[in-house]
Amino acid sequence: MSDLAAGGTPAVPTVPRRAPITMIGPVAWARANLFNNWWSSAITLAMIYLLVKVAVSFVSWAFINAIWVVPVSPAGVANTEACRAIAGVGACWAVITEKHRFILFGTYPYEQHWRPAIVCLLFIGLYVVSAMRRFWRWELALVWIAVLTLIGVLMWGGILGLSYVPQERWGGLPITLILATFGLAFAFPLAILVALGRRSKLPAIKALCVLYVELIRGVPLISLLFMASVMFPLFLPEGLNIDKLLRAQVAIILFAGAYLAEVVRAGLQALPRGQYEAADALGLSYWHKTGLIILPQALRLVIPPLVNTFIGFFKDTSLVLIIGIFDLLTAGKTAIIEPAWQGFGVEVYITLGVIYFVFCFAMSKYSSGLEAEFNRHRRR
Structure with a gap:
């Protein structure tokens, strides 16, 4: 009897339907927060226009009109005339291409740059391992001691066939x-x-x-x-x-x-x-x-x-x-002291900012996940 509608005809089963797109989801959020009245809509459209204009200008400067490589004379002097010709129109990322090793490793001997490069990877690996809760045991302290000892050996040298590098040469x-x-x-x-x-x-x-x-x-x-x-x-x-x-x-x-x-x-x-x-x-x-x-x-x-x-x-x-x-920021500032590269500090500081941002953002995201996991039993 429950399957029959009034009059004895079979009942048509009802299918659950989603709420209208204007009631839930991104469209509803935008309508409620960005376009809920004419004044809010005007401000939103003005901000969208400004953001698009800034984004298009930055992409044009940083990528479309940018110069990535400049010719270098046999004496090792870079010819930056092409970069100076497009000043204000395009970025000169050639300063990063030519000076990236100096920015990252400072005055450390050029032929030994593989050593500080491995040190940076060891630090990052140590951070990653330490961030995993399954490794939070007393053995992790031994891992830290071993890795930090290896870092000291690589940076100083003087043993295992590595040339000695004094701390005054460390940098970046x-x-x-x-x-x-x-x-x-x-x-x-x-x-x-x-x-x-x-x-x-x-x-x-x-x-x-x-x-x-x-x-x-x-x-x-x-x-x-x-x-x-x-x-x-x-x-x-x-x-x-x-x-x-x-x-x-x-x-x-x-x-x-x-x-x-x-x-x-x-x-x-x-x-x-x-x-x-x-x-x-x-x-x-x-x-x-x-x-x-x-x-x-x-x-x-x-x-x-x-x-x-x-x-x-x-x-x-x-x-x-x-x-x-000679830390990372000092190395970046010193890299543009050379007359050939003076005037291209914006590109260097943007690169340094990206490096700092990557490390800081990684800490921020990890802390957010850790906080959510530890406080899962609490009602927020």
Whole structure:
């Protein structure tokens, strides 16, 4: 009886239909947010016009009218007349074609550039492996030690048939990766200890941690780099000299540690008091309670500000140029000092910006996935 309509005729089964395209999907979103009235529609159309015009101009400058290669004389002098003839009309990517090895590796011996190239790949591989949760075991620390030792052997040389290269010849992308990797790797555990110290019930430890954070945050990074490069050697005994790169690395670690400590402390304060009381009720010691219950939850809460700080300090490594360390940005600026390439800084800075963006965007996307995975049980 249920299959028969009124009057005894067979009922026609109803097929579910999708909502009209104007009610859901991109069309509905655009209609509600971009074209919901005449004023919004006018602004949207004006913005579309400007974006299209800028995009067409950039494509024309960067690709259609660009020059990628220029002739080079037997003496090694580039003929940039063709680039200067199209100034303002097309890009001269020939400066990247000719100077890319100098930009990436600085004054490292030209015939040995394969060594810093492998170092950059090792760093990237180390980041990728460390980002995979299935490798988060104690053996990962051994991998880090082995890879960093190999990186030191490749950069310095002097063994295994490799020619010795002093640190004064290092430069470019490897220096940026070294400063960022070692800086954040050592600053993060320091930040955790300082954050815990600021919440300690021991007055001496709490006062020292507060003094450290407030003192470091009260001065710019440039001043710490100057102190490490210029002032610190004056206090060393005669004949004792610490490498400039190591001094800059320590300054970056101390500076990053102070900022990261406040981020970690924010996560510790965000946990409800019940978590601490539950851990105490289980009879856990302070370090077991902190390592197994408190810190994992606190760090999950502050993943966005942590990664934001990581990204900021990755870019801040470029400040070492003021003390004469040849990082990626310094190498790019030096590449256009040559008279033949003066006036083509835009192309170089765009290339450097793309390199920085790739690393920073990778950190941002990874942190987004990590945050979503760790906070899947929370309702947002």
